[in-house]
Amino acid sequence: MKKIAVLTSGGDAPGMNAAIRAVVKSCLHYGIVPVGIRDGFDGLINGWYDEMDYPAVNNIIHLGGTILGSARSEAFRTKEGRAKVVANFQQHGIEGLIVIGGDGSFTGAHVLSQEMELKVIGLPGTIDNDLYGTEATIGYDTALNTVMQAVDKIRDTASSHNRIFFVEVMGRDAGFLALNSAIAVGAESVLIPETVTDIDQLVSDIKQQNKGKRSSIIIVAEGDDAGGALDIMKQVRPHFPNYDLRATVLGHIQRGGSPTYYDRQLATRAGVKAVELLKDGASHLMVGIRADEMVTVPLKEAIEKQAIPDVSKEKLIDVLRTK
Numbered sequence: 309m310k311k312i313a314v315l316t317s318g319g320d321a322p323g324m325n326a327a328i329r330a331v332v333k334s335c336l337h338y339g340i341v342p343v344g345i346r347d348g349f350d351g352l353i354n355g356w357y358d359e360m361d362y363p364a365v366n367n368i369i370h371l372g373g374t375i376l377g378s379a380r381s382e383a384f385r386t387k388e389g390r391a392k393v394v395a396n397f398q399q400h401g402i403e404g405l406i407v408i409g410g411d412g413s414f415t416g417a418h419v420l421s422q423e424m425e426l427k428v429i430g431l432p433g434t435i436d437n438d439l440y441g442t443e444a445t446i447g448y449d450t451a452l453n454t455v456m457q458a459v460d461k462i463r464d465t466a467s468s469h470n471r472i473f474f475v476e477v478m479g480r481d482a483g484f485l486a487l488n489s490a491i492a493v494g495a496e497s498v499l500i501p502e503t504v505t506d507i508d509q510l511v512s513d514i515k516q517q518n519k520g521k522r523s524s525i526i527i528v529a530e531g532d533d534a535g536g537a538l539d540i541m542k543q544v545r546p547h548f549p550n551y552d553l554r555a556t557v558l559g560h561i562q563r564g565g566s567p568t569y570y571d572r573q574l575a576t577r578a579g580v581k582a583v584e585l586l587k588d589g590a591s592h593l594m595v596g597i598r599a600d601e602m603v604t605v606p607l608k609e610a611i612e613k614q615a616i617p618d619v620s621k622e623k624l625i626d627v628l629r630t631k
């Protein structure tokens with residue numbers, strides 16, 4: 309293995325730079341040439357390739373976002389687009405590819421590796437935590453902390469004005485961010501895609517909890533079956549004529565920020581592991597973490613199987629709701 313390419317793809321996530329740093333430094337340690345691909349799959353096709361050295365990754369471990377850039381690529385969906393990648397890789401002598409992203413990004417890498425001799429390793433980089441086979445994805449812990457700090461601020465103003473707030477969090481079709489942030493902020497209710505939302509039950513829960521409290525916070529996963537925070541608020545509002553109801557969509561602040569300790573160590577360990585796997589001839593694997601051990605998962609499983617949050621945690625919210 310003489311030359312390894314690394315790219316970031318899909319929604320960026322805090323910790324991606326720590327992973328890039330670990331990949332580049334590990335390559336250099338093992339005498340392998342690291343090549344950074346700019347702007348994800350667009351860069352793969354357009355040949356935006358930069359050989360990287362130590363200075364290229366100095367002082368980035370704490371930076372959110374990705375120094376390589378990320379982009380979704382329509383051209384990559386075409387055989388002609390992928391043929392350009394094959395030609396580029398052959399021209400540059402690239403034998404291995406590390407993709408830092410989500411399942412959509414891994415699918416692209418898997419397709420590519422079916423059309424050329426290429427070893428691929430996936431690193432789970434997404435704030436959604438929706439990748440099968442790993443307890444955490446790079447960026448998830450930081451996003452959880454961002455949501456927690458934002459909702460704590462909303463609680464201040466909700467309590468001051470005796471208001472009911474519906475707060476929408478990201479997660480695409482998964483409820484990991486919503487469910488676990490709801491526990492951390494003491495939310496009165498949480499709505500996630502993995503369980504059917506019953507508006508009547510929600511109204512009853514809010515009425516019950518409001519007796520003793522000056523505020524209610526309902527965390528709404530953006531992928532919930534009953535809609536986002538605004539939709540839910542509109543459905544609930546008629547039942548609370550004497551209350552101020554507000555909705556806040558946290559949006560893309562959940563994607564930024566300096567990665568937490570957890571994400572930095574996860575990204576660093578995963579980046580080193582990915583290079584060592586390729587160096588030793590492995591391929592078509594995703595690197596994950598379970599019980600604080602780095603593990604590997606067949607890439608196809610990571611792509612095809614679904615990660616489901618522990619919905620039994622919803623009972624915690626019920627037990628802790630003020631009666």
Ligand code: F6P
Nearest residue numbers: 319434435436478479480530563
């Ligand atoms: O996958 C990460 C994510 O932030 C999702 O949680 C969210 O639904 C999506 O990306 C937003 O995509 P975009 O950045 O293209 O708006």
